[in-house]
Amino acid sequence: MTPHKIPESVLVVIYTPALDVLLIERAKQPGFWQSVTGSKDTLDEPWVETAIREVQEETGIVVGSPEVPEPALADWAVENVYEIxxxxxxxxxxxxxxxxxxxxxxxxxxxxxxxLAPREHTQYVWLPYQEAADRCFSPSNAEAILQLPQRITLR
Incomplete structure (x- = not known):
């Protein structure tokens, strides 16, 4: 039997300095576009470790590599609680x-x-942040993307 998912997850908005945002389409829900998401593997797994793992699993992007150093990942210290x-x-x-x-x-x-992890996602697209927000299925994902201009000025 598969263990139950932990109801604590990450949302990672991946973007370029020009504010183009990566969206990925879920394999089992065509038309469902989103940023990287994923649940903790254990209750005590730190949020940042979950984010790094999920980014690599879903996109192949390695946080901590010379191309994408660890400081490129920012914890926005925002938590959304929503109904599953x-x-x-x-x-x-x-x-x-x-x-x-x-x-x-x-x-x-x-x-x-x-x-992409082919069992999870079928295609990806880079879009200007406002277009990416419009394409997202999840309201919290769209809201996070729309915060990008303010977030990058805070860094």
Whole structure:
């Protein structure tokens, strides 16, 4: 039996200095475009480790490499709590209805190669941040993308 998902996840907005944002399309939900997301593997896994792992698993981008040094990943210290869609609740322990999502930003050089996990995502696109926000299925994902101009001036 597969263990239950932990209702704590990361959202990582990957973008270039020109504010082009990487979106990936979910394999099992065509038309569902999003940034990198993923749950903690253990309750005590630090948020930053979850973010680094999920970015590498879903895009092949290695945080901590010479091309994408660790300081390129910023913990925005924002947590969204939202209701888990009923269609996905079976993945969680009985009675779990809400997830806490920690938001990160990751600035990568223009032209950074992307290698998708084919079972999870079918295609990717780089879009100007406003277009990317419009294409996102998740309201919290769209909101995070729209915060990019303010977030990069705070760094």
């Amino acid at each position: 869609y009923p269609v996905w609740r079976h993945r969680y322990a009985p009675g779990v209805t809400h997830n806490t999502e920690r938001v990160f930003g990751l600035c990568v050089p223009h032209g950074t190669p992307v290698t």
